[in-house]
Amino acid sequence: MSTAIGRGLGILQLLSGLPEGMALKDLATRLDVVKSAAHRAVSELVELGYVRQDSETGKYILGLKLVSLGQRHLSTIPLVDLAQPFLDRLSATSGELSRLGIVDESTLVWVAKREVSKFVLRFDPDDGQEVKLSCSASGLAWLSTMTDERAVELVERQGYPALDEYTPSAPRTRTEYLALLHEARELGFGYVADLFELGVAAIAVPVVLAPGEEGVGVLNLCGPSARLDRESCVAMLPDLRQAAQELATVFRDDHVRESTLKRHRFGSADA
Structure with a gap:
């Protein structure tokens, strides 16, 4: 993923269907980017409310905001x-x-x-x-x-x-x-x-x-x-x-x- 938008959308796709979430290192691997780039992208998604971070495991989990938008559109x-x-x-x-x-x-x-x-x-x-x-x-x-x-x-x-x-x-x-x-x-x-x-x-x-x-x-x-x-x-x-x-x-x-x-x-x- 070469752009911030691409990385952000890639993270949302990766987290979809994973209720247990995904660790930062795994996100970086799947996106084929360095951990710092993955961290910047996922942190912005957390700030916007599309992703949340589990306080115990540290894994990133898809938030309900995206689900709500999708259901509203459907x-x-x-x-x-x-x-x-x-x-x-x-x-x-x-x-x-x-x-x-x-x-x-x-x-x-x-x-x-x-x-x-x-x-x-x-x-x-x-x-x-x-x-x-x-x-x-x-x-x-x-x-x-x-x-x-x-x-x-x-x-x-x-x-x-x-x-x-x-x-x-x-x-x-x-x-x-x-x-x-x-x-x-x-x-x-x-x-x-x-x-x-x-x-x-x-x-x-x-x-x-x-x-x-x-x-x-x-x-x-x-x-x-x-x-x-x-x-x-x-x-x-x-x-x-x-x-x-x-x-x-x-x-x-x-x-x-x-x-x-x-x-x-x-x-x-x-x-």
Whole structure:
């Protein structure tokens, strides 16, 4: 990270999803900067309220200010309300967790889900988090709407998993990833089992506004891999595709949605 802004954003990304926090030396290592530079950046984030330092361990932990800003922004996105009936229907017919991811710049971000055990659509800890493009059904579904070159560019910008991340089957090279991408493009959907997490499987399809365009989001069904084998997921595919097509129609026709698409760069050759 060569700039103060880059280091600050890098720290926020590193601390996301780490409730125990991270030590200064580890932040410096992951950012590939000297400890003094990392200390200056994280100290400013502490001063601004985005990060706090644990008084006992000395580790830096993501503060609630950033979470609050993200939730406030998500709550203003009309598509969350527009998507609720589609997610409700998918969970009701499949009996599985349904989720919606939207394009944000060069990645996908979870914005909403429907749990079978819940009666309302709600935000949860996954919301606002980036989808890991290289080893998720949603990443495969979205990137399958692009060329190999564009897909690999986005995957490698985000990075392949480290050896201690995800499962041993997760792709960690361009060749391994392209094999999965080509299969997803040929099938028209993304499917993974025991790839992102042991015991978990998912199937996803892209939300596309017009034939030949890059996807603007994804619809995903997720559950235990012991229950969601490929055959079971393929049986859910018609409902998933129908929901994606109907959701795309809503996005195209609603004037409120149009302003949201522009704000989130939907409809562009992006994310």
